[in-house]
Amino acid sequence: MRLADGRTLDDDELLALWRHGRHLATRYCRGSLARLRSGAGGFYEVDDFWQDAFLAFCQVVAEWQALGRPTDDLWRRWGLALWGQGIHILRRAPQRLWSGVQSTTDSGQAVDGEPAVVQKQPQRPGQPRLTGSESARRSAEQNALALDRLDDLEGRLWRLRPLQRQALYMAALQHMPAAKVASRLGLRDRREAYRLVENARRRLRRSGVMPTAHARRPRGRV
């Protein structure tokens, strides 16, 4: 990530910022996280949310750095990006979760000017309380699993044709409409962009990376 003064923000600096960014996201998106934890996101789980939130945070940091503003401005921008319990992240392709902002409110928090949250979920009956070392072991296992999944995803992405991969990247991660993807990639028309993205999705789906069912997509988006 390149800064306004030409210096590149290294991973450690970014991760140090992310620690606070994640803390804010945990507070602002508590309701969404609880819903994801209870399985309301289907294939889209809490880990997926954190990965998408991190990418969104990287974008916010890049914009903030380019303007050379003080750190307070970063947290203001990040707060705005998380508006509505992180609904901007949840609505993105391919997950496209929850068409409206959650209506669950906590009046005490809302009065303080903070985003609305749902109450902390009670521990499920029969669910054992984890000790510190058990929790650390489970977290390490989850990390190893997530890394394996990401390795797998990377391998499968790089088995796609470059145009398919880039059409998918521009549509799903850069949120470009099909017509813009087509014009950037020198394609005949947006139908060709649709076709490339659809083929990429189909190939990833066949290989188990993409979900088999999709929510309705907004018009003009691929």
Add this chain to the structure above:
Amino acid sequence: MSAVLRKVRAIYARLERENRRLLRLLAQGLTPRQAERRLMRGQSSSGDAKRRKSTSRRR
């Protein structure tokens, strides 16, 4: 978590690099197919180089 995030960022950066390379080739006047072939050639030649390096290391 940070190892996972580093990996996410690495994949994202790899896609972004390829995107810039593809758009640069298209700006040079190549057709999408030609640009794609050029990218694939670049990928396979870098793969060959890696394979050659690992083979020589084994020897």
